[in-house]
Amino acid sequence: MSNFLEECLVYRDDDLLVINKPAGLLSVPGKGDALFDSVLSRLQAIEAKTLLVHRLDRDTSGLLVFALNRPAQSHISRQFQDRQTKKLYQAIVEGQPVDQGQVDVPVCYDPKNPPLHIADPDYPKSALTYFKVLDQFQLKGQPVSRVALTPITGRSHQLRVHMQYIDHPIIGDTLYATTVGQSLSDRLCLHATELSFIHPVTGQTLNFVCPPPF
Structure with a gap:
């Protein structure tokens, strides 16, 4: 377990941890021993004393912040709820x-069709x-694009459903x-590459960048 922290730790102080989550690992335990x-x-x-602040989908990799005390958890969670964080x-x-x-x-x-989510214009939330397109190239003979995605809201599966909604x-x-798209990669090519929030004690803005592994 200590190897996990050594491999994935991005930042740590007395109040919080920032982790580079690998793809294929749940953010929090699911139901049953198998999960x-x-x-x-x-x-x-x-x-x-590690406490949850936010989550990434199991198959999404990238930056996750965890709190190390209740005041820090409350402070950072409120930033996510009030859309004061920056996520890229x-x-x-x-x-x-x-x-x-x-x-x-x-969304x-x-x-x-669990666990699917859908785009529904009539849904109230x-x-x-x-x-933004960063690059366009061919992968196994298929046209693909590298894009930067900025979620303003934080709905479950939002980025995945929204890109499907526009046929990409x-x-x-x-x-x-x-x-065809599933055959182009053995993992979901979605990575939380940048995360900014205000430190719950110092009041300073912390900005973390973690390049994608694909």
């Missing part, structure tokens, strides 16, 4: 979208994502990509 292994359970095995992701998507734009359509859980799903996505 207990997670970033949180591994950290708590090393540092029992990188993804590789199918096809070649326009240079930049936004997707402004609500909600699809009870008929908004979901907004900005995207993220490659390697076993839930939302096309069959």
